[in-house]
Amino acid sequence: MNIGIIGGSGLYDIDGLEAIKEHSLQTPYGDPSANILEGKIKDQKIFFLTRHGKGHKLLPHELNHKANIWAMKSLGVEAILSFSAVGSLKEEIKPCDIVLVDQYIDHTKRTDQSFFGNGAVAHVSLATPSCQKLSSQILDAASDILAQNQTVHASGTYINIQGPQFSTKAESKLFRQWDIDVIGMTNFSEAKLAREAEICYLTIAMVTDYDCWHPDHDAVTVDQVIQNLLKNAAFAKELILKSTPNLAINSECNCQTSLAKGLLTPIDAIPKEKKEELEPILRKYL
Numbered sequence: 001m002n003i004g005i006i007g008g009s010g011l012y013d014i015d016g017l018e019a020i021k022e023h024s025l026q027t028p029y030g031d032p033s034a035n036i037l038e039g040k041i042k043d044q045k046i047f048f049l050t051r052h053g054k055g056h057k058l059l060p061h062e063l064n065h066k067a068n069i070w071a072m073k074s075l076g077v078e079a080i081l082s083f084s085a086v087g088s089l090k091e092e093i094k095p096c097d098i099v100l101v102d103q104y105i106d107h108t109k110r111t112d113q114s115f116f117g118n119g120a121v122a123h124v125s126l127a128t129p130s131c132q133k134l135s136s137q138i139l140d141a142a143s144d145i146l147a148q149n150q151t152v153h154a155s156g157t158y159i160n161i162q163g164p165q166f167s168t169k170a171e172s173k174l175f176r177q178w179d180i181d182v183i184g185m186t187n188f189s190e191a192k193l194a195r196e197a198e199i200c201y202l203t204i205a206m207v208t209d210y211d212c213w214h215p216d217h218d219a220v221t222v223d224q225v226i227q228n229l230l231k232n233a234a235f236a237k238e239l240i241l242k243s244t245p246n247l248a249i250n251s252e253c254n255c256q257t258s259l260a261k262g263l264l265t266p267i268d269a270i271p272k273e274k275k276e277e278l279e280p281i282l283r284k285y286l
């Protein structure tokens with residue numbers, strides 16, 4: 001199985017990844033955030049992409065998620081671990097805790113969150129938007145390497161706000177009333193596209209600080225936030241080294257058959273150009 005890793009704020013490389021090749025890909029949607037690095041951890045092939053580009057130059061609303069996910073699919077990636085810095089909306093989810101996201105709420109204004117349209121119609125299920133098989137294996141691996149006072153939460157809801165500004169206190173309080181766990185600016189768009197591309201996908205959310213609802217929020221310094229980002233990146237690297245060589249997902253996973261039910265337009269009725277555009281995604285149905 002080929003594993004893709006998307007690194008968010010703080011996670012720009014992976015120690016221990018034996019580099020094989022760098023892929024500079026063009027996609028029908030433009031360029032991915034950066035070249036994708038192909039490498040190996042033990043015998044496991046890994047494809048690594050830094051989400052915000054080399055030198056962290058892309059804002060969340062500037063990210064070309066379609067190009068990123070298409071590029072991963074075209075390289076044969078079957079499962080993506082997506083690391084992301086988030087704010088916490090609950091007291092018990094502390095800075096430097098890990099949340100294995102299992103649900104999302106979309107609070108963006110993005111209109112580029114589907115590969116379909118222009119003659120090809122698909123409605124995939126997002127009732128269970130995260131890969132449960134990835135989640136249970138990552139939970140085991142993360143539990144083994146936790147620091148003192150650090151918790152890995154087996155589930156949690158992520159609200160994807162538009163950004164790039166952080167939320168207001170009124171928004172933060174509203175999201176808490178909605179019983180949401182963490183807040184970020186990127187991952188639901190990725191999750192939607194990964195499901196359409198039939199790739200198993202899991203967000204590993206790493207808490208940098210409490211969102212602005214928290215009474216301590218204003219007292220937190222930039223230094224403390226950066227410290228937490230660095231700690232989280234070190235944890236992510238350890239988790240990748242520990243978990244990826246043993247990850248087991250088979251192509252029967254529900255995530256990898258989403259179009260079997262979801263694709264409504266018969267293959268023969270999809271325009272030729274659209275079929276070419278979606279070739280890596282539709283290949284097994286063509």
Ligand SMILES: [Zn+2]
Pocket residue numbers: 131132133134199200201249253254255256
């Ligand atoms: Zn899956």
